[in-house]
Amino acid sequence: MKIEDYELLLKLNKIGTIRGTAKAILISQPAVTQRLKFIEDYFGEMIFIRTPKNLVLTPSGEIILQHAKRVIEEEQALKNRLSTSSMEVQGTLSIACSSLISQRFLPKILGEYTSLFPKVTIDLVTGISEDIKKNHKDYHVCIIRGEKLKESTSIRLFDDPLYIFDTESFPKETLKERPLISFKSDDSMHELVDNWLYHHQHRIKPLRTITVDQIETCKQFMKQGIGMAVLPKSVSDSMMDEFPHVALESDGKPVTRYTWVSYQEGIRELPQVDQFINMLTDETFF
Missing domain, CATH: 1.10.10.10 (Winged helix-like DNA-binding domain superfamily/Winged helix DNA-binding domain)
Structure with missing residues (x-):
């Protein structure tokens, strides 16, 4: 066997x-x-x-x-x-990573890591943060969005404020009625958006919701004028000057998605894990 x-x-x-x-x-x-x-x-x-x-x-x-x-x-x-026991950084590094982070930031980080430590085998799983949290003990390191893992050591990597974008303007005096394009994410993201829309229903009213599988699809639909989309800053920097947008705020504070690296106590004794976490925490994301 x-x-x-x-x-x-x-x-x-x-x-x-x-x-x-x-x-x-x-x-x-x-x-x-x-x-x-x-x-x-x-x-x-x-x-x-x-x-x-x-x-x-x-x-x-x-x-x-x-x-x-x-x-x-x-x-x-x-x-x-x-x-x-080995002086050389080697072995397996198992990572579970939020899909957004794996698409936007992880390729560069892993490229640098594998260049420095070529003998480390990378075992990578990507997906929705909610699913990763359910099986977090199966991995050395989890990179998740939303709420941190309470049973693990968690370090906040960066804050990611949310914006609502559209090809049409956001008038201050009249009600804006447009379809809302939503991408597949965990419940905490949808709760942030739903709560903000509820408190701003006098200004913005989604006529219907169009749900797509990936955030990139959501962006492209919005760019084609199909409807509004709520997107995090990390994937929409280039859109700030191109499209009308409004920052999501609650009680005068930005509505924000947090990104965390989480791991079990003692796991940093593994050199390959410790080096990867150090690289993550030293990274400037945007």
């Missing part, structure tokens, strides 16, 4: 379907099925019952899954100990 086999079992159990797992790990569905059959033959036990909707763990499967978790944890602990 290889460590990848144990990882596959955990992924199958988490996702619940062979098809979904194959898509997530970027291999074919028959290859996943064949690998699962090999593992079950190796243990001489059925691990999952295949139902039309999902995979269901058998009693033997539960025991094998517990063993798989221990094997992976012990493997990672060994790698961590080896990394700590």
Whole structure:
């Protein structure tokens, strides 16, 4: 049995379907099925019952899954100990990063990091901050937006004020009625926008909401005059001089998204983690 086999079992159990797992790990569905059959033959036990909707763990499967978790944890602990004992920065650095940060800032930072520490293997997952928070203990470092992780050490990297943009002006004396273009984000972002719109409904009224998957799509729709869009400053600097916009404020203060780097206590003893966090905290974002 290889460590990848144990990882596959955990992924199958988490996702619940062979098809979904194959898509997530970027291999074919028959290859996943064949690998699962090999593992079950190796243990001489059925691990999952295949139902039309999902995979269901058998009693033997539960025991094998517990063993798989221990094997992976012990493997990672060994790698961590080896990394700590070595004078050279190496090992694995696992990062979970907000999609916006991964698109806007992370490529430059990781480019510099891998140039300095070429022996470090980067394990990167990107997504919505809310999803990252649920599984934050699976990673060395989490870069998230919104509220910080209460169970972790968190350092605020930068503040990101919000603005509402449109191709049409924002009149002060009359009600502005336009569609609102929204991009997929975590609940805290939507709450900030909804709360601001509620308190400014006498000035701005969304006729309807158009929801898109990515922030870049949202920007392009706005630029084509399809509707208004609330965007953070970090992705809209170049738009300030091109399009009408209003800063979101509450009680005279900017409505702001915070960006944090969060990590578990003691994890900075790993040189590759400590160096990456140092690089993040030294970075000037905008």
